[in-house]
Amino acid sequence: MRKPFAITLDPGSSLANHTGTWRTSRPVYVDRLPPCNHACPAGENIQGWLYHAESGDYEAAWRLLTQDNPLPAVMGRVCYHPCETSCNRAHLDAAVGINSVERFLGDEAIRHGWRLTAPAPASGKRVLVVGAGPSGLSAAYHLARLGHAVSIHEAGPVAGGMMRFGIPKYRLPREVLEAEVRRIVGLGVELRLNAKVSDIRETMRAGAFDAAFLAVGAHIAKRAYIPAGSAAKILDALSVLRSMEGADKPLLGRRVVVYGGGNTAIDVARTAKRLGAEEAIIVYRRTREKMPAHDFEVEEALQEGVLIRWLSTIRQAAASSITVEKMVLDADGSPQPTGEFETLAADSVVLALGQDVDLSLIDGVPGLEVKDGVVRVGPDMMTGSAGIFAGGDMVPAERTVTVAVGHGKKAARHIDAWLRGARYAPPPRHEPATFERLNPWYYADAPKTVRPVLDVVRRQSTFDEVVNGLDETNALYEARRCLSCGNCFECDNCYGVCPDNAVIKLGPGKRFQFNYDYCKGCGICVAECPCGAIKMIPEEI
Amino acid sequence: MSFQPVKFYQTGTFTVGNRLLAAEERSVQANMRRTNSINSGHRACQGCGEALGARYAIDAAMEATGKRLIAANATGCLEVFSTPYPETSWQVPWIHSLFGNTAAVATGIAAAMRVKGRSDIRVVAQGGDGGTTDIGFGCLSGMFERNDDVLYLCYDNGAYMNTGVQRSSATPAAARTATTMAVGEPPGNVFGQGKDLPAIAMAHGIPYVATATVAELRDLEAKVRRAMEFRGARYLHIFVPCPLGWGHAAHDTIRIARLAKETGVFPVFEAERGEVVSVSKIRRQLPVEEYLRPQKRFAHLFGKAPRADLIARIQEIADRNIRRYGLVDG
Ligand SMILES: Cc1ncc(C[n+]2csc(CCOP(=O)(O)OP(=O)(O)O)c2C)c(N)n1
Ligand code: SF4
């Protein structure tokens, strides 16, 4: 066609001009792994469930949460929330109160009676779970949802394991625990109480089980040799905490000394205070910095009037006193005796020196390997004996409720695969959503909502819960503080800031798409994405 | 005592959209049915601040007028990259004028609409800082003086970008352009010259004068909406970084605009009939170096022989803005 002088184009829209050809690198949408999800021992999709909670859809949030963890109300009370320790929001003001939102969701579910998603069609396979603690319950839950027939054999008279016998009521009210256990049993899981398994092979044979998950916990208190007069009263922490569950409360006297530096030592000292002890003194070999107990619990205990004697060991115990020796830390940080002694008044001494596992049920199982008092497992949680898996406190790992729940889930996935003659391959991990990936300009300032703490005097004498929950407004506010690290939350920034309209908005819940016909590759969308959910990759030429 | 409960959104209102906001509180740019006044396929450089600012402004004006809008456009990058004749990116009624007369052309359109009894149809004029502060200044001042019913939009990228980065009377002190090279004393553009056009517009006593940047979309949209509530001459001065002319990374366009505001280099405010009625406060105040350093047009202030003295003078200009407009509380 002949065109007028100096005119090379046809009349029409600039859409004919595909500026995408200018590009040397292209933006792509990515999902990055938020630090909270990465840190969660139970593998929760925290950012994912907070996203639903932000819009007030608490049930959807709870459903997503319970895909990974069936015990949110318990978690919201006893988890040490490594998610919060790693939360990116801490770089701005304070970490998101993930744990308190989790508790809120858990409590909402109990209040409204939300039910767990129904299991998959029956697989015809039978799995034995030994122990109804956090690990066993978690495994049972996941296995049941995958369609397997699950039977839990529990040695004790009630379910819960350490959640019941190791964690005091003021941290975990029993109604809460029972409500969440009931929901798991409601999926069709068989729960046999007072059913100690003494020979795993025998029990598996008798019940025609295709696989077993062992999670018997660590219930045998470690002892230390302390020369003691016959009148001295020496107890162990676990039996003290366990007897709190019965009708007769333990008699500890007016002055209680607790020996040890872990969370159990703190729990016992706080329990002693509540039972009416005038003095509860923790004697610990090292310093506060070296104490394995969590700092916030140490802090709460100190506020309640618990005393702590750092750098001290118990050398002798008599009827109403003990002798302690002062220690010093050597160059390596190990405590060394000084030869300086002191006498403390004490009506009882409670040993909180850690726990061992009762491994009698696996005696003589071929292939099964025990080392340092715990059972060796592979990355698939399977022991050396095919079809027998193990988790929780009886395998080498950090001993927390959340780690145990995580083991249960992981084991369930591998058991499921193993039953089908397959191997479970976890989906590849997304690259981390580090703080540097975010554009924090876009987040409004919003400090953390602190959970109300029971008035100190009240909590010294009662077993009421110490940390209370958030109400609806607080929980919503807290959830909305989430930065949604590494995952698109549909803020429309990319859609707005592209000078070339090369971002297509697909509508609510559907996110966005790039129109590479026109994207020139300037990268503004990447720079201005608040949450780091877009990245630039070189164009293949 | 009753109180207004504080609404809190995950990202406040800093982002373009927010799924937690009610539909009427959302920005025009977040809407899937925005006009997209300048369509894809335009020939602006990667990361062009002017293309972005113009779409923000005209889309907002379309929304505010119920899509009854005519735009006149001065020669400059915006016209050249959007309309290599006879192809166009514009999805609004749009007329090209000369480099210096767009205010007069818009005045004519407004007069024509009045004669036709179509005063529901609103008129905008738009141009670069060169077309506005230099060659088009006479026409613009006349338009202000007559209080013609036009919203004039100036896209300030601080030089004549379309013809190769020559100095305009809106070029900042010390900036290197093709006509203010980084040689002599002081290197780059001179201090103490140039025109503060928003202040000049205010001196005309016209109904509405405001400034905005491409880094604050919601503020920009609110100002266009407010401007459309007035009849008579209105002026909106929009700060639009230019990756090519300023020598910054294409992906930094919005960041540079944000830094201009957060350092006080570019004051963001709103004035009615010659009086300032509101200012957009600095949120996290920063020294001017933060703004200057990423731009090659200021590279001669850093490097081997840094010019702390000139940076200090630029800081003085920013501090004066901060005092004059009250950009920082306390
Ligand atoms: C009377 C006249 N003189 C010179 C030119 C050449 N010219 C076209 S655009 C332009 C500069 C435009 O600068 P500005 O208004 O700041 O817009 P920008 O390109 O920077 O967006 C010049 C000098 C012209 N078109 N008409
Ligand atoms: S801000 Fe949200 S997504 Fe990011 S780490 Fe904290 S809780 Fe997780």
Ligand SMILES: [Mg+2]
């Ligand atoms: Mg210009």
